[in-house]
Amino acid sequence: MFLTQTTLVLWGTVLLGITAGLVGTFAYLRRRALAGDVIAHAALPGLCLAFLITQSRSMGVLLTGALLTGIAGAFLMSLLRRISRLREDAILGTVLSIAYGLGIALTRTIQNHHRNERGADLESFIIGRAATMLAGDVLQIAATSVACSIVIVLMYKELKLLSFDESFCRVQGWPATRLDLLLMLLTAVTVITGLPAVGVVLTAALLVIPAAAARFWTDRLSWMMAIAAGIGGASGAIGTLLSARLDQMPTGPLVVLTASTLFVVSWMFAPKRGWLWNRGAAQEELAAAAKEILPTNTAGDTEVVS
Amino acid sequence: MNAPDSSGAILDLHDMTVAYDRRPVLWNVDLTLHKPGLVAIVGPNGAGKSTLIKAVMGLVPMTSGLVTAWGRSVDEQRQRIGYVPQRESVDWDFPINVLETVLMGTYGELGWFRRPTARHRQRALKCLEQVGMGDFAYRQIGQLSGGQQQRVFLARALAQEADLYFMDEPMAGVDAATERIIFDLLKTLRDAGRTIVVVHHDLRTVPEYFDEVVLLNVRVVASGPVGRTFTPEKLQATYGGRLSILDTMAEAVRMQQETE
Numbered sequence: 001m002f003l004t005q006t007t008l009v010l011w012g013t014v015l016l017g018i019t020a021g022l023v024g025t026f027a028y029l030r031r032r033a034l035a036g037d038v039i040a041h042a043a044l045p046g047l048c049l050a051f052l053i054t055q056s057r058s059m060g061v062l063l064t065g066a067l068l069t070g071i072a073g074a075f076l077m078s079l080l081r082r083i084s085r086l087r088e089d090a091i092l093g094t095v096l097s098i099a100y101g102l103g104i105a106l107t108r109t110i111q112n113h114h115r116n117e118r119g120a121d122l123e124s125f126i127i128g129r130a131a132t133m134l135a136g137d138v139l140q141i142a143a144t145s146v147a148c149s150i151v152i153v154l155m156y157k158e159l160k161l162l163s164f165d166e167s168f169c170r171v172q173g174w175p176a177t178r179l180d181l182l183l184m185l186l187t188a189v190t191v192i193t194g195l196p197a198v199g200v201v202l203t204a205a206l207l208v209i210p211a212a213a214a215r216f217w218t219d220r221l222s223w224m225m226a227i228a229a230g231i232g233g234a235s236g237a238i239g240t241l242l243s244a245r246l247d248q249m250p251t252g253p254l255v256v257l258t259a260s261t262l263f264v265v266s267w268m269f270a271p272k273r274g275w276l277w278n279r280g281a282a283q284e285e286l287a288a289a290a291k292e293i294l295p296t297n298t299a300g301d302t303e304v305v306s
Numbered sequence: 307m308n309a310p311d312s313s314g315a316i317l318d319l320h321d322m323t324v325a326y327d328r329r330p331v332l333w334n335v336d337l338t339l340h341k342p343g344l345v346a347i348v349g350p351n352g353a354g355k356s357t358l359i360k361a362v363m364g365l366v367p368m369t370s371g372l373v374t375a376w377g378r379s380v381d382e383q384r385q386r387i388g389y390v391p392q393r394e395s396v397d398w399d400f401p402i403n404v405l406e407t408v409l410m411g412t413y414g415e416l417g418w419f420r421r422p423t424a425r426h427r428q429r430a431l432k433c434l435e436q437v438g439m440g441d442f443a444y445r446q447i448g449q450l451s452g453g454q455q456q457r458v459f460l461a462r463a464l465a466q467e468a469d470l471y472f473m474d475e476p477m478a479g480v481d482a483a484t485e486r487i488i489f490d491l492l493k494t495l496r497d498a499g500r501t502i503v504v505v506h507h508d509l510r511t512v513p514e515y516f517d518e519v520v521l522l523n524v525r526v527v528a529s530g531p532v533g534r535t536f537t538p539e540k541l542q543a544t545y546g547g548r549l550s551i552l553d554t555m556a557e558a559v560r561m562q563q564e565t566e
Contacts, residue, residue, distance in 0.1 A: 029400065029401070154419055155419070156421075157413060157416070157419075157420075157421060157422075158413075158418070160402070161410055161413055163400070164396060164397075164400050164402060164407075164410070165391070165395070165396045165410070167360075167363075167365050167389075167391055167395060168389065168391060168410065168462075170363075170364065170365060171363045171364070171365065171384065171387075171389040172384060172413060172414035172466075173381065173384035173385075173414060174413075174414075215401065218401060219401050219402075219403065219446035219448075220401055220402070220403065221400075221401045221402055221406075223401075224401050
């Protein structure tokens with residue numbers, strides 16, 4: 001077999017990056033990027049509760065618990081938005097911190113009581129531990145990836161309509177609320193799948209950064225999805241390879257840092273929307289405008305020069 | 307049981323009340339449209355004009371009331387009802403071009419999972435031509451002027467090929483050329499037997515462009531043909547004694563007399 005541990009991890013992080021790019025594009029356009037962060041943080045107490053209830057450290061059990069509380073966190077958020085007069089950022093901050101605090105307290109308690117047991121280490125979910133990924137974990141990521149991609153390709157038209165104009169979507173008779181739930185479910189599943197590798201704190205970054213970077217390169221949604229998936233996959237690959245080279249460097253943060261670097265490059269150098277381009281264009285526009293306003297002065301200047 | 311039969315009406319609103327935070331925005335609105343035509347909804351700010359349209363379309367919940375179109379609930383007739391929202395309601399920086407936006411008008415007819423075909427694309431292009439935007443099909447929507455964006459929304463509604471249209475301030479903040487194009491188009495639609503209900507803010511153009519008018523201020527003050535309904539007394543009753551509006555009214559009425 002040619003499947004070394006690095007190749008295995010590589011498969012896992014690349015697939016994860018691609019899925020996060022695809023799903024993240026819609027989360028970003030629908031302005032739900034931070035919802036992913038809340039889901040990720042709310043997943044931590046779920047991991048712990050799943051362990052406490054079942055006494056099992058199998059990845060499937062733990063992630064099911066994480067998915068349940070992650071979704072509960074997202075629901076709590078939308079409930080508070082409807083019934084309270086709190087602003088969105090206040091709600092996000094509150095739900096996220098409470099869930100995370102609870103999660104940290106629970107992991108510590110469990111860690112102290114079950115010190116010398118084998119199996120998934122709950123604290124490793126906080127920043128993730130991709131290096132110890134097993135073949136089963138990669139298969140699970142692959143399954144999620146395929147499932148999310150199929151849903152997105154199949155429902156491309158519906159998700160596009162919902163993201164662009166929710167009221168028009170409703171008016172045409174589409175079940176906008178259920179479509180919105182579907183999008184949230186896709187976000188939650190992607191985040192939860194990323195937890196073991198990238199961790200509670202950083203998973204949401206994988207959702208936001210590739211999508212935000214891709215937006216600089218194109219004005220078409222289909223291309224934006226493809227580019228975001230590419231940036232996500234590339235970040236996974238480069239981050240994993242760097243982590244294999246550099247001792248003691250965890251994979252998750254390196255993947256996120258790679259994505260961030262690609263984001264900065266996109267923001268700086270992308271044509272039309274990038275910073276450099278607009279700086280140049282602004283100067284040209286200014287020069288053109290000045291010429292229109294001051295035709296005689298410009299002519300005078302040339303005479304002096306010649 | 308001698309209430310007038312409204313089952314054949316294009317649109318029938320009965321006893322519609324809408325409230326935000328227990329404050330009524332619309333109160334006992336009754337409105338029936340029997341004949342196809344161009345209908346303006348006018349009234350002061352906060353009169354509930356946009357809310358009326360949104361409640362009909364099911365975008366805001368009604369506290370009470372019944373809405374039917376051709377004798378059936380709006381949900382059963384969505385295919386035949388088009389909607390042009392206010393331009394500010396979407397993010398114009400969304401990564402989508404003009405043609406794709408107009409194609410959204412065909413999504414309802416397409417149903418789940420199916421993608422627009424060449425035939426739908428042809429139709430969308432034709433609708434763009436009708437609003438004078440044929441050359442802009444492949445532009446990103448954020449690169450358009452306000453008036454052009456409004457025309458794209460109009461083309462999207464046209465692509466649905468509906469029989470009844472609701473338009474929320476389509477003339478707000480558009481240039482004179484766009485206003486002209488929009489009204490010519492509305493007249494074409496009216497002449498083809500369609501009904502268009504427009505939230506309108508410019509009182510001066512009401513007599514020139516519309517067949518019927520609904521004077522709204524939380525409740526319906528008056529509704530009917532422009533000639534009978536758009537009178538100084540009824541406008542006064544709608545707008546109250548607001549002086550700034552009285553000048554506009556006087557001018558509107560004078561223009562109406564000139565056209566007659």
